[in-house]
Amino acid sequence: MDVLKQRIRQDGKYLGNGILKVDNFINHQVDPKMMDACGKEFARLFANVGATRILTAEISGIAPALMAGWHLNLPVVYARKSKPVTMPDTVYLTVAPSHTKGHMVELIVSPEYLSRGERVLIIDDFLASGSTILGLVRLAQAAGSEVVGIGTLIEKSFEGGRQALAHLNIPVHSLAVITRMDETGIYLEE
Amino acid sequence: MDVLKQRIRQDGKYLGNGILKVDNFINHQVDPKMMDACGKEFARLFANVGATRILTAEISGIAPALMAGWHLNLPVVYARKSKPVTMPDTVYLTVAPSHTKGHMVELIVSPEYLSRGERVLIIDDFLASGSTILGLVRLAQAAGSEVVGIGTLIEKSFEGGRQALAHLNIPVHSLAVITRMDETGIYLEE
Numbered sequence: 266m267d268v269l270k271q272r273i274r275q276d277g278k279y280l281g282n283g284i285l286k287v288d289n290f291i292n293h294q295v296d297p298k299m300m301d302a303c304g305k306e307f308a309r310l311f312a313n314v315g316a317t318r319i320l321t322a323e324i325s326g327i328a329p330a331l332m333a334g335w336h337l338n339l340p341v342v343y344a345r346k347s348k349p350v351t352m353p354d355t356v357y358l359t360v361a362p363s364h365t366k367g368h369m370v371e372l373i374v375s376p377e378y379l380s381r382g383e384r385v386l387i388i389d390d391f392l393a394s395g396s397t398i399l400g401l402v403r404l405a406q407a408a409g410s411e412v413v414g415i416g417t418l419i420e421k422s423f424e425g426g427r428q429a430l431a432h433l434n435i436p437v438h439s440l441a442v443i444t445r446m447d448e449t450g451i452y453l454e455e
Numbered sequence: 456m457d458v459l460k461q462r463i464r465q466d467g468k469y470l471g472n473g474i475l476k477v478d479n480f481i482n483h484q485v486d487p488k489m490m491d492a493c494g495k496e497f498a499r500l501f502a503n504v505g506a507t508r509i510l511t512a513e514i515s516g517i518a519p520a521l522m523a524g525w526h527l528n529l530p531v532v533y534a535r536k537s538k539p540v541t542m543p544d545t546v547y548l549t550v551a552p553s554h555t556k557g558h559m560v561e562l563i564v565s566p567e568y569l570s571r572g573e574r575v576l577i578i579d580d581f582l583a584s585g586s587t588i589l590g591l592v593r594l595a596q597a598a599g600s601e602v603v604g605i606g607t608l609i610e611k612s613f614e615g616g617r618q619a620l621a622h623l624n625i626p627v628h629s630l631a632v633i634t635r636m637d638e639t640g641i642y643l644e645e
Binding site: 280289294300323331332338339340343350378 | 470474476477478479482483484485486487488490491513514517518521522524525528529530531532533535539540541542564565567568
């Protein structure tokens with residue numbers, strides 16, 4: 266998707282150790298118009314999967330999921346990383362290793378907002394190793410929902426996430442695919 | 456704002472101890488169309504304050520701030536509660552007591568996205584005691600920015616937040632004001 270690729274070229278910074286800095290427009294500062302364009306593109310890509318709900322993970326998944334939800338007219342559920350007092354006693358919880366944090370994080374969803382028979386579209390900011398997204402898949406499956414598609418803003422194709430999701434046999438779309446990052450630059454799939 | 460008030464009446468739940476559960480449409484599940492209507496209303500209310508940037512706090516502030524940013528065509532910055540590896544070494548950090556978490560939380564903004572001369576509109580989900588919003592105000596002031604308005608989805612008028620913000624002498628708007636909550640119900644200002 267050209268707008269996003271252009272922005273990565275312009276404002277993305279490779280910090281070493283596999284870390285891409287995109288906090289100018291995704292992870293700390295958000296450009297609402299660009300995020301809306303991404304949501305519209307997700308809606309186009311997943312128009313025919315019959316989703317009834319979008320699932321993402323706080324924090325950085327919220328903006329793209331919200332915009333996709335606006336265009337698809339679907340409710341958005343964001344998995345929490347700690348259980349707020351407003352959640353019921355019994356919840357769905359899974360753990361997933363966080364690539365950028367270096368430790369395990371919890372992903373928690375209330376059974377109130379994910380239930381048997383839902384068709385879930387997962388939207389997140391990054392597809393890297395796929396571990397967070399596989400955590401969201403486990404939450405959906407625990408609830409008896411079916412995951413019908415996975416969309417991410419940026420895929421790092423060299424970290425194996427796409428292969429880790431292949432067994433699900435569902436559409437996986439990323440709006441920008443980075444094939445290589447090093448001190449010479451950030452290389453995007455055309 | 457009628458859409459939000461109606462939704463609070465329909466789906467809000469008073470859990471006791473001053474806790475209002477709105478995670479059906481704000482804090483865990485988000486209704487994108489309703490949030491968009493709230494963003495549009497913020498844009499109307501703050502059309503003339505000359506804001507150059509929106510500041511909010513992760514996590515639940517992101518959705519309303521993003522929609523307000525879309526309608527006002529402004530970048531949105533969300534203060535982080537822990538410092539990601541992508542942030543520079545030196546940041547603006549303040550601490551604020553969290554009403555719902557019962558301990559102090561950190562609010563962190565990178566100097567890259569908040570600088571001298573900015574006119575900052577603060578948007579958040581709740582105005583209760585005002586402590587989170589005052590934390591955001593301190594961050595903006597530390598950066599040499601000027602806070603020109605404060606907008607929240609839901610105000611609990613009995614927790615003193617509006618009085619705590621009065622010395623700022625800037626417009627403060629809440630889209631729904633709860634004047635009382637108890638076992639008999641949730642009472643909204645007309």
